[in-house]
Amino acid sequence: MNRLPVAERREQLIEAALAVASRDGIDAATVRAVAAEAGVSLGVVHYCFQDKDELLRAMAHAITSANLERSLGELPEEAATTESVIESVIDALWAGIQDSRGPQLLSYELTTSSLRHPELNQVAIEQYRGQWAAAEQVLDLVERAAGVGWAVPRATLARTIVAVVDGFSLAWLVDGDSETARLGLQGFGRFLATIAVPAALAPDDELEPAPTTPA
Amino acid sequence: MNRLPVAERREQLIEAALAVASRDGIDAATVRAVAAEAGVSLGVVHYCFQDKDELLRAMAHAITSANLERSLGELPEEAATTESVIESVIDALWAGIQDSRGPQLLSYELTTSSLRHPELNQVAIEQYRGQWAAAEQVLDLVERAAGVGWAVPRATLARTIVAVVDGFSLAWLVDGDSETARLGLQGFGRFLATIAVPAALAPDDELEPAPTTPA
DNA sequence: GTCTATAGTTGGATAGAC
């Protein structure tokens, strides 16, 4: 309706794309559907984005950024046992996931789409780089709150955490059983606690293993 | 070309669908593409299957069945330490995954598709029920080969295993780093070894927790 | 900047000849 600067229009359209895709799936996020959701006409979308892929890439980037910021929201209490710090971090993390079924599912759809379509190639790896980085920051938080380090390199641990959270999230999306998922994650949390070592005994980080594909 | 009984035609078309979808993604598995892959004409597919969804459901079912049978292929050596039994099972499992990138990715695509489209609703839960059952059988194998039980209910452990394998597989699909994934899984395997207890001390299975949604 | 109109594809599904 109103005339808006292109930049704001883009924001609005990305929001709309996110809404449609979260609600109805990535395949439903057609240019038409996004235009309708935003209340603009078809041509407007093509005026703001070169093509559909550019719109989807922008949407994916918005998700990744949002995830990164959100992951820093949950901070654990100060002094406590390692177990209880981990436990509260996991509960907060899980609550966040549980509250966003649509976006969560969308993020898996984006991953698989990215792996099939060359024009979205960067999307998946960016997602994961973001998640791995976020997991490291969470580890950092736990380290300081509980005064511990880890028996394995932090980067390795971060990848494992992302893998475990991904796996339980997927299963939860399928069977809808949040309590089982939460308990499973807590079980993993207790494992984390077992490999925590007093900060004094742990180096800032272990020696990095041989660098893998820089991609 | 040849005139075949409907049942055989269906088998052939399911094979073709699997080939196309594994190679080019689930979205590429159109009725037309499947017909072309199988070397038959469009009408034939609609003669054998009521519609596209029925074909996809049949394909998904074929995958699940194949996975179940395959998972029993890898048997561990007889006498050995718990660690080494677990290690060899994981290596065999991972080798199988690594050799089937396309089908692996397809299985995630099927899961997300199933969660979005009501007509495929049963697909995802069947997949997971199959995987959970397979994981329990693998646990069973390890129990007998290493003469151990577990400190947590076998069903819970099975879900965790599936979640961890899923998570590492997804990350591998994204970054292509099989060695890191394998090492991550082995790390999880060492955790499994830590919660193994001598068979004499473990009941056949722990008391089941309160039954969750039977679904 | 925004709209309508339309070109050009692709894919699901069916009809009817053989």
Add this chain to the structure above:
DNA sequence: GTCTATCCAACTATAGAC
């Protein structure tokens, strides 16, 4: 049983009026 021909719907993308 199998094929060709065809219909219809939905989508991307662009052109051109306002």
